[in-house]
Amino acid sequence: xxxxxxxxxxxxxxxxxxxxxxxxxxxxxxxxxxxxxxxxxxxxxxxxxxxxxxxxxxxxxxxxxxxxxxxxxxxxxxxxxxxxxxxxxxxxxxxxxxxxxxxxxxxxxxxxxxxxxxxxxxxxxxxxxxxxxxxxxxxxxxxxxxxxxxxxxxxx
Numbered sequence: 001x002x003x004x005x006x007x008x009x010x011x012x013x014x015x016x017x018x019x020x021x022x023x024x025x026x027x028x029x030x031x032x033x034x035x036x037x038x039x040x041x042x043x044x045x046x047x048x049x050x051x052x053x054x055x056x057x058x059x060x061x062x063x064x065x066x067x068x069x070x071x072x073x074x075x076x077x078x079x080x081x082x083x084x085x086x087x088x089x090x091x092x093x094x095x096x097x098x099x100x101x102x103x104x105x106x107x108x109x110x111x112x113x114x115x116x117x118x119x120x121x122x123x124x125x126x127x128x129x130x131x132x133x134x135x136x137x138x139x140x141x142x143x144x145x146x147x148x149x150x151x152x153x154x155x156x
Contacts, residue, residue, distance in 0.1 A: 005156040006089035008041035011116065012101055013093040016046030016076040018131050019141055020093060021056035023116065025064050025071035026142070027149045034153055043087070047100040049078035057131065063138040067146075084109035091116040094126040120148040120155065 011023035024044040031037035054076045055061065064071045083090065084106050090113045092098035098115050105113060117125040127144050130137035 020044035
């Protein structure tokens with residue numbers, strides 16, 4: 001994987017209601033805080049479209065708000081073929097999502113794809129889906145995303 005700073009990053013999870021909206025919000029905030037947000041496009045999507053047009057899960061909104069990040073205006077959307085042209089780095093939260101991204105990748109795509117933790121931290125650690133858990137699961141996922149986002153900002 002090249003160390004070239006990406007100009008656009010798309011975070012992917014299953015439904016785009018828990019992990020990827022958190023990653024979008026956290027990464028946007030970290031880049032802003034570090035003065036590195038000039039021109040970089042950050043977005044999120046899901047591999048399925050069950051929640052298209054809906055806001056993120058209320059528990060994701062709550063954990064982000066706890067740390068001063070507002071993700072309430074985000075709207076869920078599904079990964080589409082155009083994303084492989086629009087974004088130069090597409091990051092999955094876990095192996096299942098990474099496999100779905102890889103399967104949907106058009107043959108002519110130049111987008112780099114990978115697992116968020118591997119690209120950021122150099123270790124393949126799945127960021128678990130907190131949907132069926134409680135507030136502590138959303139807190140755990142937030143902390144994982146925060147660590148990976150900080151490492152990502154340092155790396156690039």
